[in-house]
Amino acid sequence: MVPVLTLNNGVEMPQLGLGTARVGDEEIRRTVAQALDIGYALIDTAAKYENEVGVGRGIVDAGVPREDVFVTTKLRGADQGFASAKQALDASLRRLGLDYVDLYLIHWPLPRLDRYVESWPALEELLEAGRTRAIGVSNFLPAHLDRLAADSSTVPAVNQIELHPELPQTEQRADHERRGIVTQSWSPLAMAGDLFQQPVIAGIAAKHGKSPAQVVLRWHVQQGLAAVPKSSHPDRLRANLDVFDFALDPDDMTGIAGLATGRRVDGQDPATHEEY
Numbered sequence: 691m692v693p694v695l696t697l698n699n700g701v702e703m704p705q706l707g708l709g710t711a712r713v714g715d716e717e718i719r720r721t722v723a724q725a726l727d728i729g730y731a732l733i734d735t736a737a738k739y740e741n742e743v744g745v746g747r748g749i750v751d752a753g754v755p756r757e758d759v760f761v762t763t764k765l766r767g768a769d770q771g772f773a774s775a776k777q778a779l780d781a782s783l784r785r786l787g788l789d790y791v792d793l794y795l796i797h798w799p800l801p802r803l804d805r806y807v808e809s810w811p812a813l814e815e816l817l818e819a820g821r822t823r824a825i826g827v828s829n830f831l832p833a834h835l836d837r838l839a840a841d842s843s844t845v846p847a848v849n850q851i852e853l854h855p856e857l858p859q860t861e862q863r864a865d866h867e868r869r870g871i872v873t874q875s876w877s878p879l880a881m882a883g884d885l886f887q888q889p890v891i892a893g894i895a896a897k898h899g900k901s902p903a904q905v906v907l908r909w910h911v912q913q914g915l916a917a918v919p920k921s922s923h924p925d926r927l928r929a930n931l932d933v934f935d936f937a938l939d940p941d942d943m944t945g946i947a948g949l950a951t952g953r954r955v956d957g958q959d960p961a962t963h964e965e966y
Contacts, residue, residue, distance in 0.1 A: 691729075692704045692705055692706050692729070692730070692731055692732075692931060692934075693705045693911070693934070695872055695914070695916055697824050697847040697848065697872055698845055698847050698870045698871070698872075699824055699847055701792070701793075701823050701824045701847065703732065703760055703792070703793065703824075703848070703872070703916065704730075704731045704732040704760055704916075705911055705915075705916050705917070706730075706732070706907065706911065706916070706917055706918075706919070706930065706931060706933075707730060707731070707732025707733060707734050707760065707762075707916075707917075707918045708721070708722065708725045708730050708732065708733050708734065708918060708919075708920070708921075708927075709734050709876065709918035709919055709920035710722070710733065710734060710735045710739055710741055710745060710920065711736070711739050711876075711920060712739070712920075713739070713741055713744075713920070713922065714740075714741055714744065715740075715741050715743050715744030715747075716744060717744070717922060718735075718741045718744040718745055718748060719744040719745070719747045719748040719751065720748065720922075721748065721921075721922045721927075722744070722745050722748025722749060722751075722752065723748040723749075723751040723752045724924055724927060725927050726748070726749065726752035726754050726759065727752055728924065728927050728928050728931065729931055730927070730931065731758060731759060731760055732759075732760040732761075732762070732918070733745055733748075733749070733759060733760070733761050733762070734762045734850075734876075734918040735761070735762065735763050735764075735786075736763055736764035736766065736795075736797055737763060737764060737765065737766040737769065737778060737781070737782050737797075738764065738766040738767075738797055738965065742763060742782055742785035742786045743785045743786075745761075745786060746785060746786035746787040746788060747787070749761070749786075749787075749788075750787065756788070760792040760793070761786065761788065761791045761792050761793075762791065762792060762793040762794075762795065762850075763779075763782045763786065763791050763793075763794060763795075764794070764795040764796070764797035764828055765778050765779070765794065765795065765796050765797055765809065765813075766778065766797055766965075766966065767797065767798055767800045767803060767964070767965055767966035768966040770796070770800065770803060770805035770806060770808075770809045771805050771808060771809060771812075772808050772809065772811060772812045773812070775796075775809045775812035775813060775816075776812045776815065776816060779791070779794055779816055779821055779822065780821075783821065790820060790821050790822060790823065791821070791822045791823070792822065792823045792824060793822065793823065793824045793825070793826060793847065793848060794813055794816060794817075794821075794822040794824075794825050794826075795825070795826045795827055795828045795848065795850060796809055796810070796813070796826075796827045796828065796830075797828050797829070797965070798828065798829045798960065798963060798964075798965050799827070799829060799830050799831070799834040799960055800963075800964060800965070800966075801834070801961065801962075802964065803964075806827075806830075806834065806837075806838075807837055807838065807841055810838055810841070810842055810844070811842065813825040814842065814844050817844075824847040824848070825844070825846065825847060826846040826847045826848035826849060826850070826871070826872075827846045827848070827849050827850075828849065828850040828851070828876070829849075829850070829851055829852070829958075829960040829963070830846070830849050830851075830960065831862070831960050831961060832862065832865045834960070835849070835865070835869065835871075839869075845869055845870055845871060846871050847871065847872060848871065848872045848873075848874050848916070849862075849866055849871050849872075849873060849874070850874040850875075850876050850918075851873065851874075851875070851876065851960075852875070852876055852877050852954055852955065852958065853873065853875035853876070853877075853878065853910075853915065853917075854875065854877060854878055854879060854880040854885065854906065854955075855880070855885060855891075855906060855909060855946050855947075855949040855950065856880055856885060856949055856950060856951045856952070856953045857880075857950070857951075857952060857953060857954060858947070858950050859873070863913075863915075872916055873915050873916065874915070874916040874917065874918065875910055875915050875916065875917040875918070876918060877955050878906065878907060878910050878915075878917035878918070878919050879903055879906055879907070879919055880906075880953075880955055881955050882903065883955070885902070885906065885949070886902040886903065886906075888949060890945040890946060890948065890949060891905055891906065891946070891949075893945075894938065894942045894945065894946070897942075898936050898938075900933075900936060901929060903919070903926070903929065903930060904929060904930070904932065904933050905938070905942075905946075906946075907919060907930060907933045908933045908936065908937070908938055909938060909943070909946055911933060911934070912937065912938055912943075
């Protein structure tokens, strides 16, 4: 059973879920059905991923009750704006085959476009109308959150940001905690690149009889973070949920802290990144 985190509006969100970026409809349909059968309860998608149809069909294939699946999708840059943001969620819901999502996020702040502030009241109205159970943002820096706070009393429930041992985002996590925002990690395994080859990770994995991926995911959950790792292999899907029967000790945490480099896996700096 995956633990849940309580969002600032009282909605409960599973701490670990399935990420779906860069996967097409047919493959994600199979993966979502497998994941839900294994015991996942959170599926994270986005309009930009262009796989919402597959996600929705995978949920149907799994045959699980709608209320047992926490579904997140995101507003793409091309649809930012007050009226277009509301229309965009309607389109996402049609593709997903759902009446509502559990969490709707503004995918990127896109400062040059500068429409995220006017998009936020649309998300508030969608929340009020029951089209989503919670609203939040993704890839927002503290300065972007400050601008939302200046215009609205609704605090984002979640900020989904790139976060892994090489990019631990310590200061931003503290900023979220101060505001009452749950931090959710995307690319929590740093795309399994050089991170898994680090002797520190390998040594901790051997000590606990776990895989490097399980060690890194345990690092996330032990700090109260949510995370959405991506996998399509049933064994790895199972392993990614099997991180609640051990704990990292202080030496483990200190060792992992030494891996911080500030490296972003794709170099996507929210202060300048553009994605529509």
